[in-house]
Amino acid sequence: MSLNQGVDPRTGEPVGDPVPDTRAEQVRSVAQRAADCAPRLAGLPYAGRGQLLNALATALRQNENELVELADRETALGSPRLPGELARTAAQLDMFADVLRDGAFCEAVIDRPDANAVPPHGDLRRMLVPLGPVAVFAAGNFPFAFSVLGGDTASALAAGCPVVVKAHPGHPGLSERIADLAAGALSEAGAPDGTLSVVHGYEAGPALVTDPSITAVGFTGSTGGGRALYDLAVGRENPIPFYGELGSINPVVVTGSAVDARGREIAEGLAGSFRLGTGQFCTKPGVVFVPADSGFDSQAADAVRPSAPAPMLTARMRDAFQSGVAALSEVPGVRELVKAEPLDADGHDVLPAVLAVDAETFASRADALAGECFGPVTVLVEYRDTDSLHRALRTVPGSLTGSLHAEPGDPTAGDIVGVLRESVGRIIVNGWPTGVAVTWSQHHGGPWPATTDPLHTSVGATAIRRFLRPVTYQDVPDELLPEELRDGNPLGIPRRVDGVPA
Amino acid sequence: MSLNQGVDPRTGEPVGDPVPDTRAEQVRSVAQRAADCAPRLAGLPYAGRGQLLNALATALRQNENELVELADRETALGSPRLPGELARTAAQLDMFADVLRDGAFCEAVIDRPDANAVPPHGDLRRMLVPLGPVAVFAAGNFPFAFSVLGGDTASALAAGCPVVVKAHPGHPGLSERIADLAAGALSEAGAPDGTLSVVHGYEAGPALVTDPSITAVGFTGSTGGGRALYDLAVGRENPIPFYGELGSINPVVVTGSAVDARGREIAEGLAGSFRLGTGQFCTKPGVVFVPADSGFDSQAADAVRPSAPAPMLTARMRDAFQSGVAALSEVPGVRELVKAEPLDADGHDVLPAVLAVDAETFASRADALAGECFGPVTVLVEYRDTDSLHRALRTVPGSLTGSLHAEPGDPTAGDIVGVLRESVGRIIVNGWPTGVAVTWSQHHGGPWPATTDPLHTSVGATAIRRFLRPVTYQDVPDELLPEELRDGNPLGIPRRVDGVPA
Structure with a gap:
């Protein structure tokens, strides 16, 4: 493919002008430009870097109507979702x-000299500095929040690292328009040329990950695609960090006390959560552990039926969803509570599916049942006792989130939270995992395959840390130190001095 | 090889009883035992975990004489080095x-609920939790500080992760003895069985890195060996973090002002630093940029000659040193200022070497001249001006340290520190990189090939972070939260609440 063509998911028809592929040699020069500007970007004071970010936020807000319309034509995610996502991205x-x-x-x-330490030491001062140019792979399902100006880009720029975004082929027109707006805003705010670039096409991805100028990669997408790029990043002569958010099935546990008290309400919450954005959330609840014979299966089916068709982002995702649901349904022991009949239409419309299976079958066939199936499908796993719940729960692979619905004082709740914590990055009680707040405390990550590196997050304040590395200055005179580490603390930042906050 | 036999480097004769290899199936059960005890270790209060570490320190101190003697027989590192290293390890x-x-x-x-945030959010609380069982590969050159109870083990245990150490074949007897002492101390201090184990032999390494129970790896050793194990870790079906400290050549820059003011003193400092521990420090200054025609070459040669022979740790390291020096010397343009004549002896003795080359040749032959050569050799790189210094310096691969010798007010110092910072983890002014303090601010890491992950350190307080991952609790009732995150802050730890330290 040499052109990236936006497609209206509602009709399957092309929209907007096609965007040409970026060839490998062009990727090389774009990455080189990023490398050339890296020292200037790193050298901007924090306040100056902050102004660049604020300018990008303003550019998004000032062009909201145009951008939301563009995004809707290429993704059909509609309102209120797209305006909400733009606001969140800004x-x-x-x-x-x-x-x-x-x-x-x-x-x-800062540790001042100490002749009595074992071993004695001189003056040591540590801080984090930018890693260098970062490659960001945009996701298809969040055309604002995980795309050109999404969390990976925002955190890398905040860290002082130039960014080259590989646009998602699902919204090439929007990606180009945002790239233009960003270029204008950055230039006006005083960013060096090369601070942010966007490339397109399948050839550009591997070229970027293997480019000698690139020092780290942020990725959001499928387990297969992410693994292939991860393998390239770690297979380089000089391996680089690859922060990939891949697949997640986000287990939910509903206890007997919760079903008894509010089964119907939970079923309705589930129906809303797994179908949100046509099930195209990385935090979609893909597997729900419920007490057997509690009636929750009928409550869930009732909450989902009747469902209106809704479009998936691309024809490929629609086809993968249909074949994924078929594969799940064919596993012996799986019941189809709500069947996702394929639709005979030109667009990418699908209908939701709800499946059910007993906990023992789930545990023994986790290979087939515990993988992510992108789209509006969820699997109820029916358990007879706490032991079988825990056993089945432990076969769930690493996930971004784990949720628990339980009544106050439920004696089983503590152990379930403990088991969930072994394999997830965020634990939610009496709520749903879709919807990811952007805060100091947010963690959007988890053990493999949820991410390629369980230490890091792609959402929240600490996402910046992925693109910074420590440097320690030993016996360096004040005038040669960065301001962050000088004696007088001219930046007035929080520091630890001689072991205590100062 | 099915036995690990300690050898006296001074004589080449075997010492102590041979230690049998750990077979792959034994490694599997050792790692399983670590996994089984992981929840109990993670569940110990911080103070309890701290007591385990203190107990291990006490075990080292109480057996100092025996351990130093054992270590000296297998490494010939002598006194004061070995008692000093034991004290530092404790x-x-x-x-x-x-x-x-x-x-x-x-x-x-902690971020409390905020209905006015974009998007609005509930109660979110983040903390770090232990990753799980950790494999530690001991180094040969620090039989205490980077071995069974070294920094990787200490930081992993502190994080709440059980540890399986792959012993270094250079000191098998010492490793076994320390393992015995540690087992007793841990058991007495209340650690769960499986908290710390030691395995031996070449088969055990790959078996450990690919074991399904192992969640992260700490490694200190050669670039070749480290790369092979790194490839296994990232090639797993579920890749795991691999924290490897590999090769480093630790550039030193001496400015004209410094040579003029104290060339002889610097030459003597260099002679001490690159020969320390027979040049077997990962922070050994391997390349020294000096002004051409400044007379520093003679000063350096004078400071090194005459040198007494000193033993390297193993016969293999001695042979690699001799062939490495020969390969460096054969590069056209390299002068031998002090020649390392091979010795005709039964032990592992070698003599030091000092080589010199001009900056242009160095920059164009960095492939041959800028790799780590373990042992007492250093290369003077003679520069004619600042431009050629910077060009040559930029060809130096990622290193643990970079050092600058300059007089106060030297106008070239600032730019040199800036160039060093691009590729090193610690910058030292008017000092030497050998000797690594253990403090809050220490960073012992750097870009590839100094380490496999530039974000992390293997020395200093933040080394603990390698073995922790974040978890965020969303709307979790106080009674289901860990103590670290409860409303009343029962542990009295520093926290950030609603964006500000509390």
Whole structure:
């Protein structure tokens, strides 16, 4: 393919002008430009970097109507979702400006000389510095929040790293338009040329990950695609960090006490959550552990039926969903509570599916049942006792989230939270995992295959840390130190001095 | 090889009883035992975990004479080095107990519900939790500080992760003895069985890295060996973090002002630093940029000659050193200022070497001249001006350290520090990189090939972070939260609440 063509998911018809592929040699020069500007970007004061982020947020807000319309034509995600996502993406850029103003992110630590230490030491001062040019792979399901100006880009720029975005082929027109707006806003705000670029096409991805100028990669997408790029990143002569968010099935546990007290309400919440955005959330609840013979299966089926058809982002995703649901349904022991009949239409419309299976079968066939199936499908796993619940829960692979519905005082709740914690990055009680707040405390990550690196998050203030590395200065005179580490603390940032906060 | 036999480097004769290899199936059961005890270890209060570390430190100190003697027979590192290293290793264990008592390491962050946030959010609370069982590969050159109870083990245990150490074949007897002492100390201090194990032999390494129970790896050793194990870790079906410290050549820059003011003193400092421990330091200054025609070459040669022979740790390291020096010397343009004549002896003795080359040749032959050569050799790179210095310096691969010798007010110093910072983890002014303090601010890491992950350190308080991952609790009732995140802050640890330290 040499052109990237936006397609209207509602009709299957092309929309907007096709965007040409970026050839490998062009990727090389784009990455080189990023490398050339890296020292200037890194050299901007934190406040200046914060102004770049604020300027990008303003550009999004000032062009909201045009951008939402463009996004809707290429993704059919509609309103209120798209305006909400744009607002969240702008707020995320502003949050990283706040993180810069706060200054704690650079982790300044000072140990003054100590002749009595074992071993004795001189003057040691540590802080975090930018890694260098970062490649960001945009996702298809969040055309604002995980795309050109999404969380990976915002956190990398905040860290002082130039960014080259590989656009998602699902919304090439929107990606180009945002790239244009961003270029204008950055230039006006004083960013060096090369701070942010966008490339397109299948050839561009591997070229970017293997480019000698690129020092880290942020990725959001499928397990297969992410693994292939991860393998390239770690297979380089000089391996680089690859922060990939891949597949997640986001287990939910409903206890007997919760079904008894509010089964119907939980079923309705589930129906809303797994169908949100046509089930195209990385935090979609894909597997729900419920007490057997509790009637929750009928409650869930009732809450989902009747469902209107809704379009998936691309024809490929629609086909993968249909074959994924078929594969799940064919596993012996799986019941189809709500069947996702394929639709005879030109667009990418699908209908939701609800499946059910007993906990023992789930545990023994986790290979077939515990993988992510992108789209509006969820699997109820029916357990007879706590032991079989825990056993089945432990076969769930690493996930971004794990949720528990339980009544106050439920004696089984503590152990379930403990088991969930072994394999997830966020634990939700009496709520749903879809919807990811952007805060200081957010963690959007988890053990493989939820991510390629369980230490890191792609959402929240600490996402910046992926693109920073520590440097320690030993016996360096004040005038040669960065301001963050000078004696007088001219930046007024939080520091740890001689072991205590100062 | 089915036995690991200690050898006296001074004579080449075997010492102590041979230690049998751990077969792959034994590794599997050792790792399983670690996994089985992981929840209990993770569940110990921080103070309890700290007591385990203090108990290990005490075990080292109480058996100092025996351990130093054992270590000396297998490594010939002698006194004061070995008693000093033991003291530092014990102090390192105690430091991580302090890190636990401090509590900031768990990074507790709380954001209370905010209906006005974009998007609005509920109650979110983040902290770090243990990753799970960790494999540690001991180094040969630090039989205490980077071995069974070294920094990787101390930081992993502090994080609440059980450890399986792959012993270094250079000191099998010492490794076994320390394993015995540690087992007793841990058991007495209340650690669960399986908290710390030691395995031996070449088969055990790959078996450990690919074991399904192992969740992360700490490694200190050669670039070749480290790369092979790194490839296994990232090639797993579920890749795991691999924290490897590999090769580093630790550039030193000496400015004209410094040579003029104290060339002889610097030459003597260099002679001490690159020969320390027979040049077997990962922070050994391997390349020294000096002004051409400044007379520093003679000063360096004078400071090194005459040198007494000193033993390397193993016969293999001695042979690699001799062939490495020969390969460096054969590069056209390289002058031998001090020649390392091979010795005709039964032990592992070698003599030091000092080589010199001009900066242009170095920059164009960095492939041959800028790799680590373990042992007492250093290369002077003679530069004619600042431009050629910077060009040559930029060809130096990622290193643990970079050093600058300059007089106060030297106008070239700032730019040199800037160039060094691009590729090193620690910058030293008017000092030497050998000798690594154990503090809150220490960073012992750097870009590839110094380490496999530039974000992390293997020395200093933040080494603990390699073995922790974040978890966020959303709307979780106080009674189901870990103590770190409860409303009343029962542990009294530093936290960030609603964006500000509390």
